[in-house]
Amino acid sequence: MPAQVYLDYQSSKPVDPRVVDAMRPWFTERFGNPSSLHLDGDEATDALERSRERVAQFIGANKDEIIFTSGATESNNLAIIGYVTRNRKRGDHIVIAESEHISVHNIAKAIEKQGFKVSKVGVDQYGRVSVEKLRKKIIDTTILVSIGWASSEIGTVQPVQEIADVLHGRGMTLHSDAVAAEGLVPIDVRKVPIDLLTLSSNDIYGPKGLGALYIRRNVNIAPIMPGGGQERGLRSGTEAMPAIVGMAAAADIMASEMPTEVLRLAHYRDRLIEGVLGRIPKSHLNGHPRERLPNNAHFRFDAIEGESLLLSLKDKGIAVSTGSACSSKTLEPSHTLISCGLLHEEAHGSLEFTFGRWSRPTDVDRVLEVLPGIVERLRSLSPLYEKEAKA
Amino acid sequence: MPAQVYLDYQSSKPVDPRVVDAMRPWFTERFGNPSSLHLDGDEATDALERSRERVAQFIGANKDEIIFTSGATESNNLAIIGYVTRNRKRGDHIVIAESEHISVHNIAKAIEKQGFKVSKVGVDQYGRVSVEKLRKKIIDTTILVSIGWASSEIGTVQPVQEIADVLHGRGMTLHSDAVAAEGLVPIDVRKVPIDLLTLSSNDIYGPKGLGALYIRRNVNIAPIMPGGGQERGLRSGTEAMPAIVGMAAAADIMASEMPTEVLRLAHYRDRLIEGVLGRIPKSHLNGHPRERLPNNAHFRFDAIEGESLLLSLKDKGIAVSTGSACSSKTLEPSHTLISCGLLHEEAHGSLEFTFGRWSRPTDVDRVLEVLPGIVERLRSLSPLYEKEAKA
Numbered sequence: 111m112p113a114q115v116y117l118d119y120q121s122s123k124p125v126d127p128r129v130v131d132a133m134r135p136w137f138t139e140r141f142g143n144p145s146s147l148h149l150d151g152d153e154a155t156d157a158l159e160r161s162r163e164r165v166a167q168f169i170g171a172n173k174d175e176i177i178f179t180s181g182a183t184e185s186n187n188l189a190i191i192g193y194v195t196r197n198r199k200r201g202d203h204i205v206i207a208e209s210e211h212i213s214v215h216n217i218a219k220a221i222e223k224q225g226f227k228v229s230k231v232g233v234d235q236y237g238r239v240s241v242e243k244l245r246k247k248i249i250d251t252t253i254l255v256s257i258g259w260a261s262s263e264i265g266t267v268q269p270v271q272e273i274a275d276v277l278h279g280r281g282m283t284l285h286s287d288a289v290a291a292e293g294l295v296p297i298d299v300r301k302v303p304i305d306l307l308t309l310s311s312n313d314i315y316g317p318k319g320l321g322a323l324y325i326r327r328n329v330n331i332a333p334i335m336p337g338g339g340q341e342r343g344l345r346s347g348t349e350a351m352p353a354i355v356g357m358a359a360a361a362d363i364m365a366s367e368m369p370t371e372v373l374r375l376a377h378y379r380d381r382l383i384e385g386v387l388g389r390i391p392k393s394h395l396n397g398h399p400r401e402r403l404p405n406n407a408h409f410r411f412d413a414i415e416g417e418s419l420l421l422s423l424k425d426k427g428i429a430v431s432t433g434s435a436c437s438s439k440t441l442e443p444s445h446t447l448i449s450c451g452l453l454h455e456e457a458h459g460s461l462e463f464t465f466g467r468w469s470r471p472t473d474v475d476r477v478l479e480v481l482p483g484i485v486e487r488l489r490s491l492s493p494l495y496e497k498e499a500k501a
Numbered sequence: 502m503p504a505q506v507y508l509d510y511q512s513s514k515p516v517d518p519r520v521v522d523a524m525r526p527w528f529t530e531r532f533g534n535p536s537s538l539h540l541d542g543d544e545a546t547d548a549l550e551r552s553r554e555r556v557a558q559f560i561g562a563n564k565d566e567i568i569f570t571s572g573a574t575e576s577n578n579l580a581i582i583g584y585v586t587r588n589r590k591r592g593d594h595i596v597i598a599e600s601e602h603i604s605v606h607n608i609a610k611a612i613e614k615q616g617f618k619v620s621k622v623g624v625d626q627y628g629r630v631s632v633e634k635l636r637k638k639i640i641d642t643t644i645l646v647s648i649g650w651a652s653s654e655i656g657t658v659q660p661v662q663e664i665a666d667v668l669h670g671r672g673m674t675l676h677s678d679a680v681a682a683e684g685l686v687p688i689d690v691r692k693v694p695i696d697l698l699t700l701s702s703n704d705i706y707g708p709k710g711l712g713a714l715y716i717r718r719n720v721n722i723a724p725i726m727p728g729g730g731q732e733r734g735l736r737s738g739t740e741a742m743p744a745i746v747g748m749a750a751a752a753d754i755m756a757s758e759m760p761t762e763v764l765r766l767a768h769y770r771d772r773l774i775e776g777v778l779g780r781i782p783k784s785h786l787n788g789h790p791r792e793r794l795p796n797n798a799h800f801r802f803d804a805i806e807g808e809s810l811l812l813s814l815k816d817k818g819i820a821v822s823t824g825s826a827c828s829s830k831t832l833e834p835s836h837t838l839i840s841c842g843l844l845h846e847e848a849h850g851s852l853e854f855t856f857g858r859w860s861r862p863t864d865v866d867r868v869l870e871v872l873p874g875i876v877e878r879l880r881s882l883s884p885l886y887e888k889e890a891k892a
Binding site for chain 1: 513516525530537539542572573574575577604611703709710711737741743819822823
């Protein structure tokens with residue numbers, strides 16, 4: 111569907127036209143409020159509960175373990191702030207990974223202001239949390255560990271099962287922001303004993319402005335936004351029915367297509383990684399060489415800035431990212447790359463390619479056709495590179 | 502568009518098909534993230550800012566005074582919690598009206614737990630705040646007054662201009678939840694010196710799951726949901742572009758059609774009020790006889806329950822409400838009606854009719870055709886009515 115060469119699926123995804131079709135009647139003829147007692151209200155209530163069931167099935171959860179929210183940011187807020195607020199008597203310490211998405215870091219800052227203590231567990235050069243290091247961060251007062259399932263930026267997948275094993279039986283709650291992983295790696299809460307899981311609708315080609323939070327039975331959280339008491343009192347506000355039906359449709363489509371789709375995307379990823387590393391001198395892969403998302407290729411190029419690369423590719427009709435879209439308009443280097451031990455200048459030379467549902471083999475061809483020349487041209491203008499070459 | 506006789510526009514509105522058409526491309530071909538630096542991101546940024554301008558124009562605001570949220574509940578939370586959190590040093594007292602929507606009451610409870618003091622100003626028998634009573638509630642430590650522009654339930658419009666006049670020059674901030682009023686009464690923040698104003702998208706026939714908060718320049722609030730720092734740091738989370746474009750389209754349509762549309766709706770309302778009060782004995786109008794929303798007719802009928810009436814009308818294909826959709830699934834009587842001085846049994850005998858964009862004259866005919874018979878039949882089964890009749 112994207113007209114240009116779009117390789118920034120991590121920042122934003124088109125909504126699948128089948129999802130838009132599923133949503134359409136809920137905007138117009140089926141527009142009831144689930145709280146209403148008449149027929150339109152009944153119809154909306156049915157659709158709400160069926161949608162909840164379909165999203166639950168997508169991750170192996172029970173229907174009553176899913177709460178709809180306005181998106182991943184709100185789900186992360188509800189999971190972390192809602193959990194610590196409700197469980198403060200049990201302890202005041204949480205652990206997050208240094209490589210977490212900015213939204214988790216900012217939530218951590220917010221709860222620190224409320225008197226909670228936050229420890230950050232480091233990651234290795236590939237962005238992976240070491241289970242041993244995590245074990246050392248856990249103290250008597252730790253009540254929550256929050257580690258993203260995968261990095262939306264460098265694509266590294268965390269050892270979630272091993273992390274869950276470390277915490278198991280110690281009365282601690284494990285939250286994972288699964289936004290980068292959903293639809294790309296299998297997530298089944300029956301297999302991995304995770305307690306709280308953040309999902310976003312757009313990341314499985316559903317509409318933006320909707321997310322969900324999985325809350326395992328017997329895990330208690332407090333609401334963060336008081337109001338009319340919808341979603342069992344945990345998330346007030348009239349339910350956004352078209353978006354909820356859309357997320358459910360997106361989950362169904364993803365569940366059925368994922369097994370073959372991830373192989374297709376991994377093939378593009380591998381061709382791109384091989385092509386770039388083979389054709390461009392002094393180029394490096396960021397993130398884990400094997401434990402990475404099937405759609406993610408993240409590089410750094412010595413002595414040039416990712417932003418110059420991005421703008422040159424933009425001129426050629428190729429859309430990519432320098433890292434997290436949420437901080438791309440600032441000039442700060444990626445904190446994820448810094449946490450992997452990269453120097454500031456190395457972090458600044460990075461470029462992220464992410465494939466998705468409408469990616470074509472020719473997208474890889476096009477990048478391999480133009481990128482080596484762009485890198486060469488930018489380096490020819492770089493005093494840094496000249497110096498390096500002479501050294 | 503509604504197939505049955507739908508007279509519950511207050512609870513939920515269909516999205517205007519013109520709005521759905523405006524949204525459609527933003528789901529599929531134009532799906533960029535405004536934070537991205539490539540062409541799709543630029544396009545999204547432009548659309549975001551143009552949409553902000555269109556929503557601002559709808560209420561006479563400046564573009565930089567509008568923040569998009571996930572809906573009215575979040576806007577109310579951001580306005581009240583965000584304001585008191587940020588301005589605590591200036592005082593710890595707020596005033597709300599007894600007739601406020603449940604979401605405002607629950608927000609008030611939440612801030613009371615944080616140590617703030619909340620006073621509630623009573624309303625008269627028509628649900629109107631007395632400016633004199635309000636004046637008496639204001640003390641040295643009052644920093645915020647929150648009064649809804651109109652009641653979504655009984656339709657009474659508040660004397661917002663007079664309330665603003667009372668507060669003017671006293672260093673106090675005025676918030677108004679305008680959800681029930683928007684699109685039905687003129688709202689112009691250049692004329693009424695309101696500081697914070699809650700808007701919802703669906704209440705002007707835009708998509709659910711989106712709202713806005715008007716924040717007058719120089720009024721400072723704290724964010725309530727940390728994250729990626731979108732919306733000038735006041736509302737984190739990737740922007741829900743299709744919904745935002747939809748709300749802007751809805752605002753444009755509403756602005757152009759409102760002057761004639763409110764006359765049409767008021768005509769239906771008046772015919773219904775006249776017909777019901779004229780044909781049904783012991784029926785009464787709730788809310789203000791003149792200062793009421795042009796689309797709202799709210800009645801009570803002695804000796805019968807609103808819920809029985811609602812279910813009988815449902816059988817005839819007529820959708821109405823007993824009051825606020827947000828509390829319609831509880832058996833509590835409406836706190837708004839109680840605040841007007843009604844007895845519990847009177848509040849329970851209430852029924853709300855609200856007209857909207859697809860209302861037809863025949864909707865009024867149909868209600869007047871069936872309602873008298875329903876009331877008569879229910880009363881014939883009511884021991885309460887028999888007793889009254891004998892008395």
